[in-house]
Amino acid sequence: MFDSSLLAPIHAFLQAETPNEWVHEAQRPENLRVVLTDHLICELKAAQSAMFLIRRYAVDEDSAQALLQWLKPYEDFIYRQKGDWQSLSQTNRLKKTMLPRSDSPYSQELIDKMVLLIKEELHHFSQVLQIMQEYGIAYENVNSSRYAKGLLRHVRTYEPQALVDKLICGAYIEARSCERFAVLAPHVDEHLGQFYVSLLRSEARHFEDYLKLARQIANEDISERIAFFGQAEARLITDPDDDFKFHSGLPVSAVHA
Ligand SMILES: [Fe+2]
Ligand SMILES: [Fe+2]
Structure with a gap:
């Protein structure tokens, strides 16, 4: 279905595999709505967190404003139920070139990578x-799972360590998303499965982008920090979780079965 060499680095990076019980739960037709809706929101969050990082740390004021405007129609849709999917597909454009802040220690490379990532x-x-439209699922907001919060609560409060930790969290979130697309793809209908495989191809690089940036910015060995977040991430995936979502843990129904 897909090139397994794409997944090898992701499996090497993650410290736990998605439990089969989560896959069973995700396959249930009544859960398609929550899987797709939460996935949709996760895509916006991935764009938002990359944007937050470059606005906060890297780009000049004009660029920061242009970034805010770029995301606004998507945020209006998700948080204020304004707009529709057709108009959104026309808005994915950033007209301005992002420029680094004069005092920014972060490189143009960070900015360019993040802008590309946001576009994707x-x-x-x-x-x-569009897929939700095809499956007749209207968008309704869902609460976020414990997952991202559970990782980000370990972020240190001083710089540059805070930025390094956020980048490591970003790497784990990206890698886990890929792993989930791969485990889901063979268990959903063919159309959706092909979509997950296409996403997997596009996302497989993102976690390495985040890690590379974390290493550059830290300017020291961060392998212990990566291992620390890897353990925290694995617990969020394997510990019982009563809230089924795209990044949730072991479904409690499986624990009680
Ligand atoms: Fe994505
Ligand atoms: Fe991504």
Whole structure:
């Protein structure tokens, strides 16, 4: 179905595999709505967090404003129920070139990589919205799972370590998303499965982008920090979780079965 060499680095990076019980839960037709809706919101969050990182740390004021405007129609849709999927698919454009802040220690490379990543995430967002349309699922907001919060609570509060930790969390979230697309693809209908495989191809690089940036910015060995977040991430995936979502843990129904 897909080139397994794409997944090898992801499996090597993650410290736990998705439990089969999660896959069973995700396959249930009544859960398609929550899987797709949460996935849609995750695509926006991936764009938002990349954007937050470059606005906060890297780009000049004009660029920061242009970034905010770029994301606004998507945020209006998700948080204020304004707009529709057709109009959103026309808006994925950033006209301005992003420029680094004069005092920024972060490179143009960070900015360029993040802008590319945001573009890809917004494209995925539109694709998921289109798939939802095809399956007759209207968008309704769902609460976020414990997952991202559970990782980000370990982020240190001083710089540059805070940025390094956020980048490591970003790497884990990206890698886990890929792993989930791969485990889901053979268990859903063919059309959706092909979509997951296409996302997997596009996302497989993102976690390495985040890690590379984390290493550059830390300027020291961060392998212990990566291992620490890897353990925290694995617990979020394998510990019982009563809230079924795209990144949730072991479904409690499986624990009680
Ligand atoms: Fe994505
Ligand atoms: Fe991604």
